Amino acid sequence: MMHHPLIGTPQDRVDGRAKVTGAARYVADFETGAEVLHAHVLNSAIATGRIRRIDTSRALAVPGVVEVFTHENRPRTAWFSSAYKDDVGPPGKPLRPLYDASIAYSGEPVALVVAESYETARYAANLIEVEYEAKPHETDLLKQLPNSYVPKKRRSGINPPPRPKGSAASALENAPVKHVARYLIAAEHHNPMETHATTVIREADGKLLIHDKIQGAYATKHYVCSVFGLSEDAVRVVSPFIGGAFGSGLRPHYQLFLAVMAAMALERSVKLVLTRDQQFTIAHRPETWNEIALGAKPDGTLSAIRHKAVGSTSRYEDYQEAVVNWTNLLYSAPDVELEYELVQLDIETPSDMRAPGAPLGAFAAESAMDELAEKLGVDPLALRLHNDTQIDEVMNKYHTSKELRAACQLGAERFGWRHRPLAPRSMRQGRELIGWGLAFGAWEAQMQKHAARVMLDAEGHCTVGVATADLGTGTYTILAQIAAEALGLSMNKVTVLLGDSALPQAPVSGGSWTAASAGSAVHDACARLKAELLLAAQTRNDSPLVGAKLEEVMFDRERIVLMRDPMRAVSLQAAFAAGGRPRIVADGQAGPDQLTQLRYSSHTHSAVFVEARVDEELGQVRVTRVVSAVAAGRILNPKTARSQVVGGVVWGIGMALHEEAMPDHNLGRWMNHNIAEYHIPVHADIHEIDVIFAEEKDLLTSPLGVKGLGEIGIVGTAAAVANAVWHATGRRVRELPMTIDKVLGLTPARTEAR
């Protein structure tokens, strides 16, 4: 129907020019110059206990220091922790910064210095003297495993494991072939390139304009209004560009509270940018222990799955994520037992981090499937396909669509999987052993309630507004495509506004739901706008479109055209003139369909293939080739979609080989709290990454047929790297990251030591 299809075509980012010229403004880019005060946080040196004495006199004596806030002099804010709840926080009592003398984790803020310049604030913070009364702390997950527990209150939006099916224990006992092992994944920190920051501009009338690093402007607005008792119209949150977040920006963090507190108390504008070190005090992916047991018949049919995971959380909140359910989602078995428990440690509350839970469980399950294939002497891809299931056995529902097999076939073909020798250590080039591994992955495809507004004027200028954020995901671009295609405009006629609490409401951008949800809301708004515009075009009795219904016309090149007779058309300009309005505004909505949700389960799927080259003697691993084949419904923009998956794969490589937050259990503190010693992949670590999208028609997940892509790229990747390293070397590494010492077997496995 469309003459100029935009949806489904590769489009350059509409915000590309702003990003390559430095014009895109991130939180700290607002309000430079002498007007704004700069704040710097002093963090706790101990993990638990209380502040006995805090002396800020020397800091206050520094010229240029305006105020130093501690628990002793902070302004009164909301008393009860319930007021500090954010939109996605887990059960528990959220951190109340500077609330009292008690310390819940190493790195908790203990003071805030506000000064005329950043350097002054940082200097003065170092002059604050704090005397602590430390209490014993515990930060070692493995030591605390015996104290793990099932969280009493489940976290909203996270499905706990289902009840056991049959008896996994007896099925395992009777299984002719089985595999039991433990897998451990180190804690990771999000480390977006932009650290968390808040710029609060206090306007003349006392209202607050807040630029905050948040994945949804309303989350910040709700939090600020609740904590500081402000009315909705006293706060506006504007964050048009977010320098990556990956989940770390789903919840408001202490810098938001502190910056707003200071701005209100001092009646000045305040900028608070966390240092890279402080970035390690707000959120992380929890260290997670897995034990998995698989039983199989000699033909490879799974007879039993038992998968237990224990993740770490803080003392004050029960952070939860879905770690184990994926195993049974991907593979069918009659007897299944899935368990997920927590251990409380004296650390900051973990947080959602790209595909929260999924790559942790997938590392265990997809490594275990490989190990089972080895015991059975079969190809690991064949074993997976043999046990693949077309229904969601966890929720006992049909899938809205599942083209994993198609994706798998395309991926295997592109990668050349059929040339893979079964035995490990079969391929080498010089001193490098070459291995090929694969893994499956899955992630939820969800819709969240979103509103959108679309405005069109007679010149064909269209403005689209949704409060959601573009974290680098490409939301600006896909929304422009959707509106332009719906309204028959060229892309450059469409302006998309995001990240503003003055725009129609949207939740935080996360969970891969934004494209489907915000996209559908914009689509809906466009449909309403088109109806109004058609009515306007039909105002005059001599309109060539008299009597035409909406479904009988198309919007093309700034005209409304009758499809059965394209000669009968009305230009936008004429339509607006006829309707007598300079512009038309329409609101749209989208949200989950309850009935579909009851009946169906909806997921994206992937099969990721990895080539690893390992120096035989020295254990250096190079991931030289990756093919990630994804089934994720309709692809709106293959260019930005590919980038999303490539990014996820890079994260998976980092998880597999590099990323590890190292805790000192004596001090109860992450020690490599910088990005020289907390390693994420650099250019040299990343080679060819090929992305394939399998065709997948899905009219149930979202009106646009979109499923979302933010997470699926990472899910199976770390497991696939581990499987490739095994295939290269014959050595199975069950603890991430697979650093050189582990690949060489020079460092004993931590899970085996207990």
Place this chain on the structure above:
Amino acid sequence: MRPFHYERPRGLEEAIAGKTEAARFLGGGTNLIDLMKYDVERPASLLDLTRLEGLREVERNGEGALRIGALVTNADAAAHPLVREHHPLLADAILAGATAQLRNMATMGGNLLQRTRCYYFYDRQTPCNKREPGTGCPAKDGVNRIHAILGTSEHCIATHPSDMCVALAALEAVVVVRGPSGERRIRMEDFHRLPGDTPERDTTLDAREVVTAIEIPAGDYGRHHTYLKLRDRLSYAFALVSVAVAMELREGRISRLRVALGGVAHKPWRVKEAEALLEGQAPEEECFGAVADRLLQGARGYGHNDFKIGLARLAIARALHQAAAAAPQSHVAKRIA
């Protein structure tokens, strides 16, 4: 950072005259400014040397020794034709470290004085004998993946992080320094020190001395050499273990061998007896293990870094192989030769 007095001395004499215990010389600033922001370095004054004349030359003297001025940047040194021709080992080691941006800033003199990457040293909220003598060393039974296995003391297990210095140690460079009483030449092996009970001191440089040049004696290492660096990612990471090898081969036999290790001690680690084991021998791989054994004699781990002993053993053998085969490790191609 703390407030400081900033000065641009007009000449070396003025710089030396102004230098006190509490003053720091500013070269590239890549480590000093970094540490000042962390409140680890708190100089009362900065003496900016970056405009001084006469410290930026690379030249070869009559005996074939190469003299590199202290203010020559790491990038310029690595790219200099004389360095590349006569001491490619040094160029390779420099290029194995840091990044293009940092190498454009960092100076040869400053790199000599680079401080440890020990997590605790960098974190002012934790104890550290190097940063604050007498407060203790939490690394010993804490997080010590990057720490030393050789030459440690009960007070400090930090490592020296420089790649350049490992090559300079293997090349038996001499550090030329100037102080109130004139010029002094310090052999590379004497320049950095072991922590002992004064871990706050990294080098034997006097507080009032300034590095003016690095001299590398003539050596026939243009062909048989390598700098092999193993790290936690393929670039932009400090060495877990690195090995610099400079080898002279005459008629199929090793006439001279110099081996230095990085990432394993408070200074580039050399053991002359280990080098002597191979001198006069043909470079047979079977003998490499003995060199490694001797180099690593007395090595001990502290938990997380236990693996370094085994890894260093393997790396030494491989590096000797690379040097003997005239197949130096490329810093660009990540496949290990």
Place this chain on the structure above:
Amino acid sequence: MPDDLSPRGPETVALSLTVNGTSHSLHIPVWTTLLDLLREGLGLTGSKKGCDHGQCGACTVILDGKRVNSCLVLAASRDGSEVRTVEGLASPDGALHPLQEAFIKHDAFQCGYCTPGQLCSGVALLEEGHTRTEEEIREWMSGNLCRCGAYPNILAAILEVARKEGRA
């Protein structure tokens, strides 16, 4: 290390700097880094602070013809220098630098936060001539971290420009 006991303010120093062709005569606190001067002093917020310690490359600018981490440059020490930032890559008439064009074409960024540093680094890389092979580009661009993982696209963009200019 002797601790300075008396809280006090910083010294100030006079400084001339040419930034993207515009000369500035400034009077700054001596502890100001080039990055903070560009961002807070001159309002050139294109250069980004990702770590403030030379660990990420987001603050990369071209200083007297060489790429450097501006967060580690003491501005006072660069009196008389010339700085080129991301804001100065396009020509004054708004025409983008070929590398900027290539970044858009190859989708060489996602969140865009590391992009100014990647671009300044890439422009300098092309001038250095370290673009002969993919491996060489990867190694010589490793000082610029990208958490979104746009590395393959950044490589493609640089390679395209290098080939056009006969540098690959």
